[in-house]
Amino acid sequence: MRAVGCSYFGLLNLFRSPAIQAGLVDARLDQLKQVLTVTSAKFRTFDQSHWQELAKKLALWTSSIDGVLEVIQNAKSIAQPV
Numbered sequence: 001m002r003a004v005g006c007s008y009f010g011l012l013n014l015f016r017s018p019a020i021q022a023g024l025v026d027a028r029l030d031q032l033k034q035v036l037t038v039t040s041a042k043f044r045t046f047d048q049s050h051w052q053e054l055a056k057k058l059a060l061w062t063s064s065i066d067g068v069l070e071v072i073q074n075a076k077s078i079a080q081p082v
Contacts, residue, residue, distance in 0.1 A: 023042070024044060025041045
């Protein structure tokens, strides 16, 4: 086991990390001592199909962000007087 030393809010952010939520890391947060103790971590490998799936998800995410940016830009142009 290893205690991670960083700010309390840093510990909270780390504790909510996707690795913990996905079950790849087991950890306990001691709020009184403000220490996050990692009790175990799982090694994970990616094969070609995993990388392809990740690429699809990233492309979808990028497309979604582009859509949000377009909506923001449109809202700005409507809000600004000509």
